[in-house]
Each structure stands twice: as structure tokens, then as C-alpha cells.
Amino acid sequence: MSTDQPAEQPADQPAEQATAAASGAAATERFRTHAKQNSGTTDTDTRRVDTLVSELLAATHAVIRRHQVTYAEYDALKAWLIQVGQDGEWPLFLDVWIEHVVEEVAGESREGSKGTIEGPYYVPDAPRLPADATLPMRDDEEGTPLLFQGQVTSVDGTALAGATVEMWHADNDGYYAQFAPGLPEWNLRGTVIADDQGNFRIHTIEPAPYRIPTDGSCGRLIAAAGWHAWRPAHLHLKVSAPGHQRVTTQLYFKGGSHVQDDIASAVKPELILDPAPAADGNGRDVTYDFVLDKA
Ligand code: MBD
Ligand code: FE
Secondary structure: OHHHOOOOOOOOOOHHHOOHHHHHHHHHHHHHHOOOOOOOHHHOOHHHHHHHHHHHHHHHHHHHHHOOOOHHHHHHHHHHHHHHHHOOOHHHHHHHHOHHHHHHHHHOOOOOOOOOOOOOOOOOOOOEEOOEEEOOOOOOOOOOEEEEEEEEEEOOOOEOOOOEEEEEEOOOOOOOEOOEOOOOOOOOEEEEEOOOOOEEEEEEEOOOOEEOOOOOHHHHHHHHHOOOOEEOOEEEEEEEOOOEOOEEEEEEEOOOOOOOOOOOOOOOHHHEEOOEEOOOOOOEEEEOOEEEOEO
8 A cells, every 4th residue: 555655755746646546556455455344245145146236237237228328338338447447446436426325224223423435545553642632744734723522422321431533534635645645654644542531632634625536537437427526525534432333434514615516425414514713713623522333
């Protein structure tokens, strides 16, 4: 993942040189070494594979008949599918256009805090930090300072001492460490351990909206279909505690661009923050509490 990245680049060569192929390759490698639920087709029942794949194919056949799909269109699809793999953009494609429904199904029976998709850019084992912490960042990290604080409790109201709050997000240019060149390995990524009351205070900066790379296959699809390429600015989180289900979520900013039309369909009303001007006059503060379902 980070191993084939150039080491630190000079400050005059910022992350704008990020390419779809480089971030796609990193996301593909990350998935191979740490698939979301660590499972594959090997433990899926034959009859279920038959049902799911047969219905998926039948849905595709129906679209071809309904829209009289031509050989030219079939070949364009074939070329595009081949290229998605070559660009390493399957994680991006799947997480942007499909994962939200998988998450909807998976989260249906949970009562605690709402989750949403994980996306392609989570990396486990970010540096462990105390309950009152600043995420790793560059000395001259740009962006509005943000204090994100809250408490982790169980659905029964008990404070969850020592809960783990993993946070990762893009920088002020919309780039993720380990998936764009020139960023320190753990920039804006951390594993915060809540205090004995389940409280945490995380100092970071507000991320910029994320734009799907335009130079790869997903970008070509977006252009060909006349869509936009944007996700609203967001913080990614995984919150966990012993005896409880881990929640994977994202939080957005009220009034931010594309909160209403996220290309990844991953915004829910419960996930929109409304930060206030900071008490110390520097940036913004927001409180958001997490409630975890029992395991
Ligand atoms: C992201 O940052 C993201 O969170 C998702 C879901 C897809 C692409 C980029
Ligand atoms: Fe993201």
C-alpha cells in the first residue's frame, strides 16, 4: 500500500499529481489485504450463489431487451469493464455505486447510531491516541480547525469506558493519506481511545469535498453519463467497544456542497453535523455522541 509510494515529496509538489491508477492500485491492494468482512465466495452456499448470480444476470438481460442494446454498446461495456480492473478502480466503483444498499440491509436491525458506507480508503491500525488528541497532521496543514467531541455509550445508556474511535478523512485538498502521493503515511488518520466515561475530544481540520478522479474509468463513466463526480466533505469513523457491535459511519457538514446529491448516496439526515464557531475563536466545534448496539 504505502510501500510503493514515493517517500515524502518536496512541499512544492503537492498531492495534485494523484492519479486514478495510483489511488486505484492502492485501494485494490488495501482490499486484498483487509477485505471489509474478511470473507469471500468460498463460504457462500452454492444455492445462494446460484440465486444471486442468476437474478443479477436476468436483470441485465432484461435491460438489454428493454433498451435494444447494440453490439457497439456491448463492446463499449466490455472494454470499460476490462479497463476498470486495469485502473484498479473496482473498489471505488463498488463502494460509490453499490455499497450503500449493502449497508442499508446490514444496518436494518441496529438501534444505535446510524452507519453508512466504509468506502475504499480505510486503513486499519492508525496510530493510537489518547482521549484528548490531535490527529497526525503536517505542521502547515491547511483547513479550518475542527474540534470533534462526544461520548460513546451503549444502547442501555452505560458509558463505554475506553471505547475506540477510529477517524480518517481527506485533507483540505480532498486527498487521503496512503492513496495520494506526497502525504505523510498517517496524515489525518488516528485511533482515539475514549476516557473512563467514554468521552473523546479530537482536534483536526475540516476536510474538503472529495472528487472521484476524472482520469480513470469511474471518471470516464461519470463524464459519459453526464453525472457529477462529487462526494460532500465528510469524516469517516469506526467506533467500537468490547461486547458491542462496531459502527462504521461518516459525518457531513450542514450546508456543504453535495450534501443533497452525494454521488455515493451515503448521506442520511442523522449524519449531518452543524458545527458552531469555536469557543477559542479558532475554527469550529461540534459534539456528536455514539450509541453502540450490543454484540
Ligand atoms: C471516498 O472518500 C469515499 O468515502 C467513498 C465512499 C468513495 C470514494 C471516495
Ligand atoms: Fe471518503
